[in-house]
Amino acid sequence: MLAEFEHYLKAQTGLPEETIRQVSSLATKHTLRRQEPILSPGQVCQHKAFIVKGLVRTFNLTADGNEHILQFSPENTWTLDVESYDKQVPSLVNISAIEQSQVLLWHKTDFDALLTAIPAFKQFSERLISRNIYYNRQRILTILGGTPEEKYEDFIRTFPTLLSRLPLHMIAGYLGMSVKTLTRIRHAQLQRS
Amino acid sequence: MLAEFEHYLKAQTGLPEETIRQVSSLATKHTLRRQEPILSPGQVCQHKAFIVKGLVRTFNLTADGNEHILQFSPENTWTLDVESYDKQVPSLVNISAIEQSQVLLWHKTDFDALLTAIPAFKQFSERLISRNIYYNRQRILTILGGTPEEKYEDFIRTFPTLLSRLPLHMIAGYLGMSVKTLTRIRHAQLQRS
């Protein structure tokens, strides 16, 4: 489990073995069953999580039981509730496994120490944050702009490999439309092809 | 014009006069007429802008002439196209004045120098970025989730002072709905009250 992460970090940063070991040595291994939560509303987000294997989602449940999905986190990506983590205030969102997953967790204290101790690691971390900012901006434009069909096609383009791993109702929850609409779109696309 | 900014920065950071002067001394003053652009698609975003007075919007024009608004920037806020600015690549968005506005511009080179030279200023800058991240996350949830009416009410709650300064079609462009829908909502609310 650590080996995969170390390989990832090496490929992404080119940091020396020793430094990489330093990072991974502070992680806790964790296996999640399907639907098992890492974070629930009301809890303070204490950890940064790296997904070694599996698939995790960040979402919000509305009063009427609807699920709005902020993020899917597959292998080799990170996840956390930034706002809760940064400010150490109770979270408003759920983070939980879609598939059985293996994750590495760093406690905020340890992770902060790593960022301070290893400038190149901090740079890497900032690069990830930037990417997230750009992505969310683009996502807002897509949600604002497109027809449901355009949103769906955009989703496929952005996450081609996730399509087959996600139930439709989660894709709907990510795109902000009903399952019915999604079904209709796919039906229409089949007709055409 | 500088005085307002210096007052803002003092209030926000508590930095000493001298440092504040150091920051403001690198700014260029600029007055914008209504509808005058600061940034157009295809250009590289070279500056960070602080709005001293007026109101500016960041938006995207679709092929069919629809306007999707990413951000409103009133007095005492900052604006730029982060992605274009960070990477120095051509922008995809427009930034332009809604009202006649006064802005201060820092060239990226100068602003980067300030961030390096003044750690407390860098911290302040990071705080602003964080705030923006939280806000965009929340915005995605709101857009995904609510009925048009909820989105409109959320808008009023978030930007109570902007309501009267914006034409309806811009609010619609920010919320991702047609002007007609907005009109209907307001009509319904009048009936009820």
Next chain:
DNA sequence: TGAAATTATGGACAAATGACCTTGTTTAAC
């Protein structure tokens, strides 16, 4: 001040979407 542009609203109609239900299939779990 006066002409031109922008803005808000409303009507009518068509199209898109969601809610609710059923059915058959696939997947997971014990």
Next chain:
DNA sequence: GTTAAACAAGGTCATTTGTCCATAATTTCA
């Protein structure tokens, strides 16, 4: 391997939303 749960898809209908149009009010700027 069997049972239970989750899932995709389709039908129907009511509602919502958008487009296109016209009109009246307001604002801008020369």
